[in-house]
Amino acid sequence: MKPAVVLLSGGLDSATTLAIARAEGYDCHCLSVDYGQRHVAELAAAERVADSQGARDRRVIHLDMNQFGGSALTDVSIAVPTGGVQPGIPVTYVPARNAIMLSLALAWAEVLGARDIFVGVNAVDYSGYPDCRPEFIRAFEAMANLATKAAVEGHRLAIHAPLIDLSKADIIRKGRDLGVDYGLTVSCYQADAEGQACGACDSCRLRREGFASAGVADPTRYRPR
Amino acid sequence: MKPAVVLLSGGLDSATTLAIARAEGYDCHCLSVDYGQRHVAELAAAERVADSQGARDRRVIHLDMNQFGGSALTDVSIAVPTGGVQPGIPVTYVPARNAIMLSLALAWAEVLGARDIFVGVNAVDYSGYPDCRPEFIRAFEAMANLATKAAVEGHRLAIHAPLIDLSKADIIRKGRDLGVDYGLTVSCYQADAEGQACGACDSCRLRREGFASAGVADPTRYRPR
Numbered sequence: 001m002k003p004a005v006v007l008l009s010g011g012l013d014s015a016t017t018l019a020i021a022r023a024e025g026y027d028c029h030c031l032s033v034d035y036g037q038r039h040v041a042e043l044a045a046a047e048r049v050a051d052s053q054g055a056r057d058r059r060v061i062h063l064d065m066n067q068f069g070g071s072a073l074t075d076v077s078i079a080v081p082t083g084g085v086q087p088g089i090p091v092t093y094v095p096a097r098n099a100i101m102l103s104l105a106l107a108w109a110e111v112l113g114a115r116d117i118f119v120g121v122n123a124v125d126y127s128g129y130p131d132c133r134p135e136f137i138r139a140f141e142a143m144a145n146l147a148t149k150a151a152v153e154g155h156r157l158a159i160h161a162p163l164i165d166l167s168k169a170d171i172i173r174k175g176r177d178l179g180v181d182y183g184l185t186v187s188c189y190q191a192d193a194e195g196q197a198c199g200a201c202d203s204c205r206l207r208r209e210g211f212a213s214a215g216v217a218d219p220t221r222y223r224p225r
Numbered sequence: 226m227k228p229a230v231v232l233l234s235g236g237l238d239s240a241t242t243l244a245i246a247r248a249e250g251y252d253c254h255c256l257s258v259d260y261g262q263r264h265v266a267e268l269a270a271a272e273r274v275a276d277s278q279g280a281r282d283r284r285v286i287h288l289d290m291n292q293f294g295g296s297a298l299t300d301v302s303i304a305v306p307t308g309g310v311q312p313g314i315p316v317t318y319v320p321a322r323n324a325i326m327l328s329l330a331l332a333w334a335e336v337l338g339a340r341d342i343f344v345g346v347n348a349v350d351y352s353g354y355p356d357c358r359p360e361f362i363r364a365f366e367a368m369a370n371l372a373t374k375a376a377v378e379g380h381r382l383a384i385h386a387p388l389i390d391l392s393k394a395d396i397i398r399k400g401r402d403l404g405v406d407y408g409l410t411v412s413c414y415q416a417d418a419e420g421q422a423c424g425a426c427d428s429c430r431l432r433r434e435g436f437a438s439a440g441v442a443d444p445t446r447y448r449p450r
Contacts, residue, residue, distance in 0.1 A: 059292055061290075062287070062289055063288050065332065067284055067286060068284075070336035089377065096331040096332035097332070098372065099328040100325065104321075106320070107290065107293050107295075107321035107325060110321060111295035130371065130372060130373055131371075136371040139368040139372075140372075142364050143364040143367070143368045144324070146360050146364045147323065147364075148321060148355055149314050149320070149355055152314065
């Protein structure tokens with residue numbers, strides 16, 4: 001089996017991405033990042049997801065991105081919006097997060113000798129984050145192929161974003177077919193310590209609408225209002 | 226004054242880069258990364274350099290890259306070579322280090338509203354690291370311009386690598402002309418806690434040859450053999 005690094009946040013999208021990578025025959029090394037996120041419960045979810053899907057290995061990298069702030073996810077003084085998904089880039093956007101996480105995945109891939117990195121970004125039912133667009137992924141891949149020893153030695157690194165043009169409902173149906181237990185995942189931007197979801201943030205709304213649209217029972221544990 | 230983020234390791238090259246950014250009129254926010262490097266004394270040097278050159282601000286981001294290992298700088302079980310600079314990529318190469326550090330700088334730049342990032346990479350008198358080449362810097366800049374909110378809003382981000390085609394002697398002469406105190410800097414890959422240099426690693430060799438070639442007195446503190 002070929003090794004791959006899979007970025008695993010513990011949410012619905014990354015859990016599906018891991019299942020896809022496994023189904024494609026990769027030996028999956030999962031990377032989670034403890035970046036000072038408000039919804040730190042997602043890290044426990046990532047561990048459950050990695051275990052349930054037979055990942056080879058899992059690492060949590062610690063990175064104090066809340067030194068920079070500038071996002072509702074890394075600065076507790078900025079509230080998470082709960083009034084519905086709005087046009088434009090919301091305050092839950094974390095500056096350069098995917099560039100940083102993919103760079104960390106690139107580092108581990110190089111040490112492992114892996115030429116494949118999987119990331120669960122999605123540009124359909126998403127929050128308008130610039131670093132979830134296909135043109136960003138292509139540019140990152142081009143950069144990665146100039147950044148590393150493997151590239152100099154003539155290997156090609158691939159950034160796989162298998163969800164990029166799927167709707168949330170498509171993602172959920174695909175995950176269901178692959179046996180993903182979405183009850184283990186946490187998507188909420190302000191999940192509590194037990195991983196219970198608020199039901200009102202953009203991430204909860206997109207997730208709930210996805211289950212409804214897919215006709216799949218929503219296993220999310222919402223906390224009492 | 227326009228804000229800029231300057232990656233400041235505490236070595237000779239980044240100290241010179243900071244001086245160039247200051248001379249070009251930037252208000253400099255210096256970023257150092259505590260990534261588990263063997264030569265952690267460079268972080269104290271970075272603080273001295275930032276203070277001596279009137280940086281606006283300085284942050285140290287902590288990142289446990291030695292979880293990945295794979296480099297003599299992040300894995301103490303791999304020795305730093307001291308036999309002279311060899312062809313090829315040496316074991317002191319840290320996988321994806323510059324992609325990671327530039328991504329962190331990108332995050333801070335976005336929060337600050339800065340459109341300029343300075344990095345002291347050099348592709349002449351260097352150790353053959355793939356992420357010090359001009360094609361890597363150009364690819365990173367292209368990626369950065371797709372990764373961030375600023376880019377979506379039509380701003381351009383620039384990655385400045387003012388040393389990229391200079392010899393070590395050129396760098397030293399330029400820094401001397403700008404008043405850089407190289408006695409504050411630490412380049413050695415195995416500097417001791419006081420910042421004293423080994424004199425034998427690739428970084429020490431390139432630095433010492435640079436001072437000799439530039440005809441500038443070498444202020445480096447070498448430790449007794």
